[in-house]
Amino acid sequence: MLAARLTNVIADVLGVRLTIRDVFGCPTVAGLAELVVGRGVGGSVPVVVAGEGVVEGGGLPVASFAQRRLWLLSELEGESAAYNVPMVVRMEGVLDVGALGAALSDVVGRHAPLRTLFESVDGELCQRVVAPELARVSVERRRVGVGALEGELAAAAGRVFDLSCELPLRAVVFDLGDGSVVLSLVVHHIATDGLSNGVFFGDLQRAYEARVAGVEGCVLEPLSVEYVDYAAWQRRVLGSVGDPGSLLSRELGFWRGALEGVPEEHGLSLDRPRPVRASYRGGEVEVVWGGDLFERVAAFARAEGCTPFMVVHAALVAALTRLGAGTDLAIGSPVAGRGDRSLQDLVGFFVNTLVLRTSSAGDPSFRELVRRVRAVDLDAFAHQEAPFDLVLEAVNPTRTLARHPLFQICL
Structure with a gap:
C-alpha cells in the first residue's frame, strides 16, 4: 500500500x-x-539500533512476540507441521549440489533466524543463535520417479521441526532422472514470512552463482541490524503492559474497545460440522478476475477516497452477510510488521495479524458499507503495533482447539 x-x-x-x-x-x-x-516534538520514531539485542554477560536475547506466539502454538499442538512453510523449485540443467549447499549456508550465515534455536529461560522464551560456522546446511539428494514426486514433497513438508535443537530449514534435491531436478526447501514459520521469500531467494541466487563461479567465501554482505536487535527494539518501543502511558497499553486499550462483545464465531452454515480439534486439512480454489475488473475496482476506490483492499473488504463483508454470516463480522488480515526501513532486507518472522470488525447492519448501500470499512481499516492499521497474542490476551475470548479465536475468515 x-x-x-x-x-x-x-x-x-x-x-x-x-x-x-x-x-x-x-x-x-x-x-x-x-x-x-x-x-516534530514528541513524535519521533526510535530506530532499530545495531547490537541492542546483545545481552550483557552473554545471556540469551529474548524472542520477538511473533516468535513467542508460534512457539506457544507449537507447544500446545505438539507434533504438528501446521507452521511448516514448503517452497518447491523445479530446475532444468545441471545443478551443482555442493555449490547449492555452500550457498544455503551463506544465506543461513547472513540471516540469523535461519540458525536460531529456542529455549525457555526463567519462563521467558529466548533465542539461541548458532554461530554461522556451526550452522552448515546439508542438502540431501534423492532419485525419484515422476509419479512418486508429489508424495515425497508432501512427506518433506510434513516432517515436524524440533525448534529447541534443530535448525528451522531443510533442503532436499529430488533428481527426476530426465534432466530436471526439484529443490524442496522447508522453513518453519518462526524463521520466515511472506516478504522474507524474495530476500531469501535473491540472496540464494547471488550466493549460488558466486559459488559455481569458484568464488571462495561468502559474497553476501553483513546486515546492518539483526533480528535479535528487532526483538529488543520491539519491546523498547512498545513498553510494558503495566505502564498506562506506554504505546502497548494505548494500543491494547483501542483493541479492547474495538473488539468488545465480538461474536466468537461467524454465523455461516458450514457443509460439514466443525471438528473438536482443527485438522488443518484444506483446499484451494483459483479464481481469475482479470485486469479489467481490477482497474474498475481501483477506479471506484479512487472515487471513494479509499484503497482497492478496502473495496474488496467491503465486497467480502457484503457477500458474507448475504450468505448468512451475520452483520457483525470480524475478518483477520496480515500486516508486514516492517515499519523500520532497516528491516526490509531481513529474513525473519515480522508479520502481525489485525482483526477488522465491520457492521453491515441496517442494510447499507455499498458506498455506505465502503465508508464503514474505510473507517474500520484505517483505525486498525493505525494500531497495528500491538502483537496479536497480546490482543488475544486483552480481549480474552473463549478458547477452543476447534477454531481460530476472534476470527475464522481471513482476507
Whole structure:
C-alpha cells in the first residue's frame, strides 16, 4: 500500500511517526508537511539500533512476540507441521549440489533466524543463535520417479521441526532422472514470512552463482541490524503492559474497545460440522478476475477516497452477510510488521495479524458499507503495533482447539 510506504519514508527521513489514517486525512503534500511539523516534538520514531539485542554477560536475547506466539502454538499442538512453510523449485540443467549447499549456508550465515534455536529461560522464551560456522546446511539428494514426486514433497513438508535443537530449514534435491531436478526447501514459520521469500531467494541466487563461479567465501554482505536487535527494539518501543502511558497499553486499550462483545464465531452454515480439534486439512480454489475488473475496482476506490483492499473488504463483508454470516463480522488480515526501513532486507518472522470488525447492519448501500470499512481499516492499521497474542490476551475470548479465536475468515 502506497500510504504505508509513505509513512515509512517519513519516519526514515524525518524521524516522525505518522499512521495511515494521517495520510488519508491529509492527502496533500502541504497538509502532510503541516502535520509533520506539528508532530516534530514528541513524535519521533526510535530506530532499530545495531547490537541492542546483545545481552550483557552473554545471556540469551529474548524472542520477538511473533516468535513467542508460534512457539506457544507449537507447544500446545505438539507434533504438528501446521507452521511448516514448503517452497518447491523445479530446475532444468545441471545443478551443482555442493555449490547449492555452500550457498544455503551463506544465506543461513547472513540471516540469523535461519540458525536460531529456542529455549525457555526463567519462563521467558529466548533465542539461541548458532554461530554461522556451526550452522552448515546439508542438502540431501534423492532419485525419484515422476509419479512418486508429489508424495515425497508432501512427506518433506510434513516432517515436524524440533525448534529447541534443530535448525528451522531443510533442503532436499529430488533428481527426476530426465534432466530436471526439484529443490524442496522447508522453513518453519518462526524463521520466515511472506516478504522474507524474495530476500531469501535473491540472496540464494547471488550466493549460488558466486559459488559455481569458484568464488571462495561468502559474497553476501553483513546486515546492518539483526533480528535479535528487532526483538529488543520491539519491546523498547512498545513498553510494558503495566505502564498506562506506554504505546502497548494505548494500543491494547483501542483493541479492547474495538473488539468488545465480538461474536466468537461467524454465523455461516458450514457443509460439514466443525471438528473438536482443527485438522488443518484444506483446499484451494483459483479464481481469475482479470485486469479489467481490477482497474474498475481501483477506479471506484479512487472515487471513494479509499484503497482497492478496502473495496474488496467491503465486497467480502457484503457477500458474507448475504450468505448468512451475520452483520457483525470480524475478518483477520496480515500486516508486514516492517515499519523500520532497516528491516526490509531481513529474513525473519515480522508479520502481525489485525482483526477488522465491520457492521453491515441496517442494510447499507455499498458506498455506505465502503465508508464503514474505510473507517474500520484505517483505525486498525493505525494500531497495528500491538502483537496479536497480546490482543488475544486483552480481549480474552473463549478458547477452543476447534477454531481460530476472534476470527475464522481471513482476507
